[in-house]
Amino acid sequence: MVSSVQGEDGSMHSNGSVHNSNGAEEKLDEFRSLLGKSDGDLLKIVSVGAGAWGSVFAALLQDVYGQFREKVQIRIWRRPGRSVDRSTAEHLFEVINSREDVLRRLIRRCAYLKYVEGRLGDRILYADEILKDGFCLNMIETPLCPLKVVTNLQEAVWDADIVINGLPSTETREVFEEISRYWKERITVPIIISLAKGIEAALDPIPRIVTPTQMIQCATRVPVENILYLGGPNIASEIYNKEYANARICGAEKWRKPLAKFLRQPHFIVWDNSDLVTHEVMGGLKNVYAIGAVQFQHVDRGANRVADHCARTALTGDFVWESRTGADATFLGLVAEDFRGLGGMVASLTNESATSKSVYFAHCTSEMIFITHLLAENPEKLAGPLLADTYVTLLKGRNAWYGQMLAKGDLSPDMGDSIKGKGMIQGVSAVGAFYELLSQPSLNVLHPDQNKPVAPVELCPILKTLYKILIKREVSVQAILQALRDETMNDPRERIEMAQSHAFYRPSLLSKP
Numbered sequence: 001m002v003s004s005v006q007g008e009d010g011s012m013h014s015n016g017s018v019h020n021s022n023g024a025e026e027k028l029d030e031f032r033s034l035l036g037k038s039d040g041d042l043l044k045i046v047s048v049g050a051g052a053w054g055s056v057f058a059a060l061l062q063d064v065y066g067q068f069r070e071k072v073q074i075r076i077w078r079r080p081g082r083s084v085d086r087s088t089a090e091h092l093f094e095v096i097n098s099r100e101d102v103l104r105r106l107i108r109r110c111a112y113l114k115y116v117e118g119r120l121g122d123r124i125l126y127a128d129e130i131l132k133d134g135f136c137l138n139m140i141e142t143p144l145c146p147l148k149v150v151t152n153l154q155e156a157v158w159d160a161d162i163v164i165n166g167l168p169s170t171e172t173r174e175v176f177e178e179i180s181r182y183w184k185e186r187i188t189v190p191i192i193i194s195l196a197k198g199i200e201a202a203l204d205p206i207p208r209i210v211t212p213t214q215m216i217q218c219a220t221r222v223p224v225e226n227i228l229y230l231g232g233p234n235i236a237s238e239i240y241n242k243e244y245a246n247a248r249i250c251g252a253e254k255w256r257k258p259l260a261k262f263l264r265q266p267h268f269i270v271w272d273n274s275d276l277v278t279h280e281v282m283g284g285l286k287n288v289y290a291i292g293a294v295q296f297q298h299v300d301r302g303a304n305r306v307a308d309h310c311a312r313t314a315l316t317g318d319f320v321w322e323s324r325t326g327a328d329a330t331f332l333g334l335v336a337e338d339f340r341g342l343g344g345m346v347a348s349l350t351n352e353s354a355t356s357k358s359v360y361f362a363h364c365t366s367e368m369i370f371i372t373h374l375l376a377e378n379p380e381k382l383a384g385p386l387l388a389d390t391y392v393t394l395l396k397g398r399n400a401w402y403g404q405m406l407a408k409g410d411l412s413p414d415m416g417d418s419i420k421g422k423g424m425i426q427g428v429s430a431v432g433a434f435y436e437l438l439s440q441p442s443l444n445v446l447h448p449d450q451n452k453p454v455a456p457v458e459l460c461p462i463l464k465t466l467y468k469i470l471i472k473r474e475v476s477v478q479a480i481l482q483a484l485r486d487e488t489m490n491d492p493r494e495r496i497e498m499a500q501s502h503a504f505y506r507p508s509l510l511s512k513p
Contacts, residue, residue, distance in 0.1 A: 046076065077153055190226065248279060277375060282368065291466060
């Protein structure tokens with residue numbers, strides 16, 4: 001069944017404010033014409049999945065285009081039946097009463113009383129119910145605009161023109177296999193935009209990586225040119241609060257350029273890019289390394305001595321900064337300074353050291369570059385939005401938060417990777433997938449020191465350590481510090497130079513099953 005909340009008098013809401021829609025209707029009309037929409041034929045957009053980013057993405061579209069109800073319909077699907085626990089209901093009530101605009105909106109809509117009852121324990125609230133009022137269960141403190149919520153997947157997607165994949169990568173395949181059953185008799189081909197950041201590893205008949213867009217294409221048989229990936233340095237709550245942000249939509253030229261224009265807003269700039277593979281893989285990798293992102297405080301002097309060199313050599317390898325002195329040194333100073341607030345696995349174990357954080361940054365980014373060169377012959381450089389996505393995730397992502405909670409002892413790997421109030425920690429499954437893939441002997445590369453073939457994962461010490469902590473659970477979080485203090489660890493630039501060899505590329509890693 002469809003459950004919906006209509007915006008009062010058709011105006012657009014974002015945290016209670018009405019937005020200027022100059023140019024929005026023209027952009028909407030232009031995109032509708034590309035799809036051959038006639039008058040009275042709605043452009044139907046649905047976000048599948050109601051995590052923080054999926055909900056915010058739907059709300060951004062609703063804010064801008066929702067007022068044109070005769071031209072577009074924007075909805076969001078989430079599973080029914082998820083109850084809101086008492087402590088979350090109490091916190092939600094506090095948020096509502098701290099925001100006069102939200103409070104007035106709920107009172108006008110006669111929706112306030114249920115939150116009073118929820119706080120008192122006299123009523124059970126449900127996630128799909130509160131989403132209609134603009135509250136995402138994974139992001140309670142950032143109220144969104146009212147959303148039209150659908151709890152029946154078939155009804156949500158069967159005639160949708162644009163489907164947004166807001167699911168975790170671990171759920172993408174299963175849900176889109178179900179969606180494919182509803183599209184068997186479909187005539188028109190939908191456009192699918194995936195927001196998922198993560199991968200799977202398939203080992204038979206040959207080792208290969210499976211990205212969310214590949215999962216979707218395999219499940220639905222929608223042409224590759226109609227499946228795109230959108231990613232960038234995006235913290236969902238900040239974007240909805242109109243902090244300036246940018247992103248890239250990646251895929252075939254047919255749709256990426258029109259969609260970049262359609263999705264662009266004054267505070268959310270969307271560019272287009274053809275390199276789908278690198279962006280999607282980097283989206284998974286940055287979650288991996290964010291978990292281990294570090295706040296060092298008591299660090300070995302040896303680490304301090306090599307930090308600037310490590311950081312500079314990594315940054316001059318595959319990044320946009322080519323100077324070996326001024327430019328990259330200045331950049332590293334800025335990065336290290338900003339990393340004072342960086343969250344991560346060993347945040348509570350040691351005192352703060354911006355220099356040592358740059359050591360981790362140098363090593364993890366060099367491993368990311370190493371891995372992407374396995375997958376693509378000429379991958380997009382780790383620069384611009386790709387680098388920024390990694391940077392912001394290390395600063396303020398849920399994966400970095402998860403690592404920090406592990407270090408403090410507030411969470412343990414045994415508790416799983418679906419965390420109350422945060423949703424799915426996608427970096428955990430990505431650690432397992434990348435490790436399994438890169439440990440296959442068939443992918444062996446020549447070790448630069450030992451001059452013998454080794455599995456690629458042997459040249460990724462950070463990834464190996466995270467696997468031992470999170471998946472095997474055979475070492476403590478202290479192991480991430482020990483890995484960085486290993487005196488035999490190679491200069492990150494050596495890893496990058498090896499990766500840049502065309503002989504290193506393994507095209508089979510992206511082959512279709």
